[in-house]
Amino acid sequence: MIFSVSGSLLDFLVLAVLNQEDTYGYILTQRVKNVIEISDSTLYPVLRRLMKDGLLTTYDQPFQGRNRRYYSITETGRKQLALFTEEWEHHKAQIDFILEGGIRHD
């Protein structure tokens, strides 16, 4: 990955993945790793912050005698995801505009 992914973009990706289905830390990290290079410890602070802002909640599910903590997107989280998506579309359009040499294809 040539372009660095951090901050808001990571939040965006995490919300997008959780919007598809609830999942736990390891699977979430694997899914994001499919798209961008992150370390195994990258997502924990992201998840904690998103929880603190009320965009995610968690619940525990027992699995093979131990616990698994699942992360779930909230309604506020969905609204934020919609905001991010809109910003992303705009950002993409701006980049494409520059790549096309500043000529609009209306």
Add this chain to the structure above:
Amino acid sequence: MTKYVFLARLEEALAALDPDERRATLQYYEEYFEDNAEAADTLSPEQIAAETLASYGIDSDAPQKAEPQAVSPPRKFPVGRLVGGILLSFLAVTLGSVALGMICASAILFVVAFFILQLSVPLAVTVFGSAILALGLFGLSLGGTVKSVKGATNLFKNCEGGEAA
């Protein structure tokens, strides 16, 4: 290292953290290692602790904003280009009028010189010279007009394109 050593070191390194937050962090990584034991070899407990403490340090001072940051500057209408284009248009019109006047004057002076030739040669030469002068001025103002028109067209075209210079 084994995950037990890892978690023990992580717990130590997180001593400064609130007990509930510390427990949550340890739980996250304990679970993570259940699914991915190799991660305990590639990660450093001290580094994770540092990152975790840093993120708590930032959060405890001010709440994180939920709104996404603006990813691009707001689009501005390029007023500068529009004004420049208008000014150059005025200049083009002015110079164009001068050019038109000059070519007419030059033509008239050539004709007059021809007629005066029969009356007085020196006078005819003078008028002829003026005609050449007018012709030269026509050339200059024509060149200026063309440049102004080109410049104005450029500026107006780039207004359509987007951001201000």
